[in-house]
Structure formats: C-alpha cells, structure tokens
Amino acid sequence: MKKQYKFSIIIPAFNPGKKILHCLKSIEKSINFFSKKKKINYEILVINDGGENITLELNLNLKNLKIINLKKNRGVGYARQYGARISKYNYLFFIDSDIIIKNNTILSLFKDYENLENVGSIGPIQDYRNFNTDFTSDFVCAKRCYGYENVKKYLKFSAIRSECCLIEKKFLKSVGGWGYFPNAGIEEFELGHRIINKNKVNYLTKSTSYSTYWDNIFNRCKNIILRTSIYLPIFLSRRQFETKGSFATKSQALSSLITLLIIFSLIFSNYFEDSGKILFFLFFLNLVIEFDFLRFAMKYFKKKNILMYIIGIFLTNLSIIGGSILGILNLKKIILKR
Numbered sequence: 001m002k003k004q005y006k007f008s009i010i011i012p013a014f015n016p017g018k019k020i021l022h023c024l025k026s027i028e029k030s031i032n033f034f035s036k037k038k039k040i041n042y043e044i045l046v047i048n049d050g051g052e053n054i055t056l057e058l059n060l061n062l063k064n065l066k067i068i069n070l071k072k073n074r075g076v077g078y079a080r081q082y083g084a085r086i087s088k089y090n091y092l093f094f095i096d097s098d099i100i101i102k103n104n105t106i107l108s109l110f111k112d113y114e115n116l117e118n119v120g121s122i123g124p125i126q127d128y129r130n131f132n133t134d135f136t137s138d139f140v141c142a143k144r145c146y147g148y149e150n151v152k153k154y155l156k157f158s159a160i161r162s163e164c165c166l167i168e169k170k171f172l173k174s175v176g177g178w179g180y181f182p183n184a185g186i187e188e189f190e191l192g193h194r195i196i197n198k199n200k201v202n203y204l205t206k207s208t209s210y211s212t213y214w215d216n217i218f219n220r221c222k223n224i225i226l227r228t229s230i231y232l233p234i235f236l237s238r239r240q241f242e243t244k245g246s247f248a249t250k251s252q253a254l255s256s257l258i259t260l261l262i263i264f265s266l267i268f269s270n271y272f273e274d275s276g277k278i279l280f281f282l283f284f285l286n287l288v289i290e291f292d293f294l295r296f297a298m299k300y301f302k303k304k305n306i307l308m309y310i311i312g313i314f315l316t317n318l319s320i321i322g323g324s325i326l327g328i329l330n331l332k333k334i335i336l337k338r
Contacts, residue, residue, distance in 0.1 A: 004039040005110060008087035008169075009095065011044070012079035015051040016097035019213060026100045028062050033103040034110075043088055046097075049079040074180060077187040080162075081178040090170060096163040100131070100211045108208040109166040116154065120171065120200030121192075123161025125151065127209035128300045136217035138305055139312035142297040144214070147249075148206070149296065155204040160195060162188035164210050174198070186230040193234050217312050221319040228323025229330060251289055252320070258286045259317035286313070 009027060013020055027044070034040055043064040048054050050073030056065075070082065076096075084092055093106060102108075105124055113122050125148045130141040148155075160167070172178075175194045179187050192202050215223065262282045269275035287294070290313050297309045 004041060005034070005091070006041045006089040007091035007093050007106075007110075007166075008083070008089045009042060009044045009093045010080060010083035010087065011046045011095055011097050012049055012076045012083065013046055013051065013054060013097040014049045014073060014076070014079075016054065020046070020054065020097040021056065022100055023095065023097050024056065024060055024062065024065075026102075027095070027106075028060055029103050030101050030106045031062070034107040037107060038110075041089075045083045045087060047079040047083045049073050049076065076162075077178040077180040080187075081180075084169060084172055084177060087169060090168055091166065092169050092172065093166050094162065094164070096212075098213050099164050101164065102208050102210065105164075105208040105210065106166075108205065112154070112203065112205045112207055113166055116201075116203055118199065118201050120175075120195035120198065120202055121160045121165050121167040122203040122205060123163075123165035124208045124210050125155070125204050125206055127211055129211040130214050130301075131211060132213045132216070134216040135302070135305060136308060136312070137214040138301045139217055139297070139309050140220045141214040142301050142309070143293070143312070143316065145300070146293050146296050151204075151206050153206055155206075157192070157202045157204050158196060159188040159192035160202050161204060162191070163212070171198075171200070181230065186227050189227075189231050189234055217308075217315060221315050224316060224319040225323040225326065228320050229326035232324060232327030232330075251293075252316075255286055255289045255313065256317040256320045256324075258282055258289065259314055260321055262286070263321075 011020070011023065016023075024044075031040070031042065044062055044066065046054060046065070046067045048067060048069045050070050053069070054067055056067075068082070068086070070079065080094055083094075091110075093109070095101065101124070109122055109124070113119050116122070126141075126145050128141065128145050130137055132141075175191070175198055177191075179190045181187050181190070195202055214220075262279060265272070265275060265278050265282060269279070272278060287310070293313075294306070294309055298306065
C-alpha cells in the first residue's frame, strides 16, 4: 500500500498584504509537485494574529484552506503555537506569510526528515533572491545567506528555521511548543535550544531553498538589538558560536569586538599620540575579518553597493554591541532579583 503523507501547513500572519498571495501560490505549486510523486493529505491554516481581515483575491487550487482570526495580536510565536494546537495532523509545516518556497520544498523536507538521524526540525536554506526593492535590504539578505555556498548537503543549527520548517506535532509538544516573545523574534533560538537539550538536531538542508522580502538595514538593526539582548543568556548557557548563516558566528563576534575598540579609540583619541594610526589599523583589521563576506556580497549581489555593505557591517556590529549591553543589564536584574 502506498504511503500517505499527512501534514498541516501553518501560516502566522499579521497584516501581510499581498505577500501572502505569493506565499500561497508557491505553496500550491509545491503541493502539486508533491502530489504527483506521493499520496498526500493536507490542511492549510492561516492564523490571522489580530490584524486586518485577510482576503485572498487569487484563484488557488488549495483544499482545506482556513483563515482563523485571533482577536488580539500576541506575536508570531503565539500564532504558530495556536495553529499547532488546532491542527489535525502530526507533521507540521510552518511557513511565514512573506516566504516563497520552491516547487520541491515540501517533498524535499519530508525526504530529508526521513533520511537523517535525530531530527528535531528541518528547514531549507535561504537562496540569494531578495524581493524587497530597498537597496539596503541586499546587505541584510547577503549577511543572512553568507556561508551557505560552501555547505554540501546539510547544516546543523542551534535555531529552528522558524519561518519555514517541518517538525512533528508530538515532538513539538514534548519540548513545550513555541515560546512567546513579542517584538523580538527570538523564539527560533529559544525553541531550538530546547530541541537540542532533547538530544535532537535542527537541520538546514541545501536540497531546497526559499526566498523572501528582506528587511531594510534599519529595521534589521532594531531587530538585532532586541534579539541579541534576549539571546545572550541562551548563548552563555550553550557557549557555542554558529558556524554559518547567522549573526552569532565567531567572525561576527570578532568584528563586533573590533568595532567596540574603534569606538573606544574615538572616545579616548586625545589620550593617544598615534590615535589616527590606531583607528586606521582597527578599521583595516575589521575589513580583513569581513573580507570573505564582502567577496560573497560582491559575487552574488550588486557590486555598486559596496559602500552600503561596509556601512552595514558597522551598523550591524553597533547593534550587536547595543543588544549585548542590554542583555548584560537584563542578566544583572535577574541576578539581583534572586
């Protein structure tokens, strides 16, 4: 008897606009691709997280598509968990409303899920396409995608690929489900940490990929500050850097440290005779550390934006520094309360 794949597709959404139409269209193509090769049964749950009414003005050949309207906006973690709770099937495919997947994405994730060992969650890598027309968003896309070109098949990651991933409902429940972190977007690291503590692996696979509308640099920096301030306790408990595809890599930490030294050198420049030489050396050293990223950005993105990439590096580092300071202050408050 031919195996049947049953899964629930959960889409958290808050005022998604027309982006959700492109997301659903890509899901339709991926389901059609899957159904030609395997026997499937599915449902699609769009969880409207207290936003404006979602109208789908598009001819879609998708069955069992439901829009669930929540009365209050409680954040993407709550919306995902609500969808998981009311879903019918054990396999859950989470996808954000601004994500566009490949035709083979859902099938590939199931194949890899079955073939890999100790899978906690699995998601695709990001490809190098950016649908946002803001030129600063190319830097954000490049920074997130940097490192994947050298991945052969799979990458073990500390975070769950929250915006696009496959996970079992029973296992998700066993680790406590999605956490709620309004405005910060830290839920993927926090849940990923709990998955790892269960001796499971968060995989990223190169067998498929997804595209999205990347933030501009200023929204991303705000997000980095919030994420870093909450992520710091998780990082200190794990004491492990990411290898690729994250702002929490060794090279990023070193680059941020050099930027901090540049700030100190500027503040105390009057106390050093050769302050100009020191600043030049530190700036040059930072560019050396980030050289491979700049090479990657120039190769896959617009070369004329090189100045934006350099500015983006320093803005990112400043955001990490600011988030780390907030994180340390939060840790101090927690310790004092104890």
